[in-house]
Amino acid sequence: MTDLTPPAGALAGIQVLDLSRVLAGPWCTQILADLGADVVKVERPGAGDDTRHWGPPFLQDADGNDTTQASYFTACNRNKRSVTIDMATEDGQQLIRQMALQADVLVENFKVGGLARYGLDHATLCALNPRLVYCSVTGFGQDGPYAERAGYDLMIQAMTGMMSITGRADGEPGGGPLRVGVALTDLFTGVYASSAILAALHARHRTGEGQHIDMALLDVGMAILANQAAGFLATGVAPGRQGNSHPSLAPYQDFATQDGSMLLAIGNDGQFARFCAAAGHPEWAQDARFASNTLRVKHRAALIPAMEAVTRTRTTAEWIALLEDKAVPCGPINTIAQAFDDAQVRARGLRVALPRDAGDGVAQITGVASPLRLSAHPPVLRHAPPALGQHTDEVLQVLGVDAAQRAELRARGVV
Template identity: 55%
Template sequence: MPNREAPQASPPDTPRAPPLTGIKVLDMTRIMAGPWCTQNLADLGADVYKIERPGSGDDTRGWGPPNLMDAQGRRTQESAYYLAANRNKKSIALDIANPEGAQALRDLARHCDIFVENFKVGGLAKYGLDYAALREINPRLIYCSITGFGQDGPYAGKPGYDFVIQAMGGLMSITGERDDLPGGGPQKAGNAASDLMAGMYAGTAILAALHERARSGQGQHIDISMLDCQVAALGVQNFNYFLSGDVPRREGNAHVNLSPYQVFATADGYIVLGVGNDGQYQKFCRAVGRHDLAVDPRYQTNTSRVIHKPELIPELERLFLTRDRATWRRLLDDAGVPVGVINDVAQVHADPQVIERGLKFTLPHPIVGSVPQVRSPMRLSGSPVSYRNAAPLLGVDTQDILTRVLGYDGARIAALMAPPVAQESSS
């Protein structure tokens, strides 16, 4: 057998290129689910070409205030919403309703590994930008469609928005205070949970398809439904229903399967107590000086504590009101019992752990000098994520990409950047 020398490993202190370096992504998404997916790919090193409508761009550019303000105090087109999901991308302004614009996208697709879109089902076919058309010119292309309800089924043609999906997918039925308590009733999550979950699932599926392509040499179509993602993300609540037949209801800040695992009022504010097993419960009882609660047979196991919540929780509510939250946090931290205070967003970014981990940082921006960012939670020791640019200005990279990648001349590019005609709305 031939003598094959083992590859030489890089020194442990020499970072390698980001994992997706050299991978090119054609990004035809807007709002949040698709841009969140492609921003993660961009953070991992992919070249992401974000396609935007000339003159207006991604819908979220107008979803302010707040917006970046220029040196004269004027509101710019760069909204917080847009800045949050478009880092590390290149913006190309093209009108796909213009046949030359659609052709430019087909030309770009020949050079790309991944195509991500969130148009209504079938919306790109009339432009020759559907999977069947692009597969003919690039069989290795991984094509990901993100829609509200998927590529088939009775709702396939309906538009999908986060709020609607949170409702239809069950999240709002288990979020909020109990109906029999003040403030009871369904609540949406405090952020676009369904959008973000769909974006994360889409990114995972794309990376899996990229890995599979290394074996088969073939691309494929990925069908991501926001509703599918939200139903899957119900997690244990699905199985609580499957096994018991009982429909999960809103529990406020309490956990349906663990106890004590909820918010408690203290003498000067609120804390979260997260007792996850029987050992932690015993530590908790010792730390708070309640031996009686440790030996009471009703509370010996998590199962019995869940059954006897109506007796246990009032005892703990009275107990926590006797001291301030700093005291309780110190006692429980020292005992190894999961506990935390409830931070608002300002307090989150002032937290010493968040500061030490460097979650907030800045990137240069052509209008205001620099803009704040939140560091990616994906921390790879050998090939870390990269931060190259803040969310781009509309169309700022059109000429560079079309010239460098496609070899278009200036006149052709100018014609492509003419004001657009009406375009199919996204999902």
């Protein structure tokens, strides 16, 4: 008989207390949840995470009507249980401390020192539970002249120089600094934070003790400048905006076609030679101006217009078909709708629908599958993003809070 029980996640048995809101912290804890950790998200009674209200767009009920629940929240809160507790009350603080005693990991993104007044800061909770891995996510870190400031992704993109290298160059139509289309710094901070937490849990196996993790959006924003930062540090010359072209590769950008645009990502001389042959211009690969990548970058002002005159003669689909078997990276520039309809996206099962039975009219929530593919312990999507306070009773019951006590706490607005 075949065992249809899904394998336990790689982090099965790990308890995570999630005191974070908005995106960076919840993105981190969703990664841990997808890998099997039991993540309990603490939210404000009656309001919840700010992103529950960041709409439109909103979730729809079974009849296709908008609810009052924003879809933003669902992007980073699946596989979690939602508990509503007012941490401004002494009883609420005590409940959270009880949860921290049972937790392996705590993630929070309050301002520096913000949880100390509630007795929920690192020093207090780790004195009670020395094995606790406590991860703080802030805009600027736990020290330095900006530590007390609130930090937001857009601000960090501006401050780190990310916007100075995103968009078309000054003087071109539409030129000027632009933010990336998603909150990139928040998302990367969540990914870095999950890696740091896993490292701290591994270290705990040796030492028996947890530790404090100080994650700052500013630090991450500087780190993900990657090759652009490396180029500046090597030369002292700050890179600028150049649209969709690459500072170190050519041709590596969008090209106009007969019916729109396509993307060519040619990263070496062999790919360039194969493109030239397929395009009917093998002489370009022998041209002294274009014979190597460094030369093509130097002479891109001559190369790109010549190539675009040729790319305009075929449709995007024709170019993709022509180059597909020649190992020349070429693809469409899709809308998000087109991306979800792509054959490879469908084959990989990247669109997933999770049922939800919370009595709020939302029968299921559709999201994007985890990109983590572990052969022995694949992510298991156990729960749809929760309704506000959906799991309060079951979590408090485990803490020993009986039905009468829960009713009393509700009456006083503690939960």
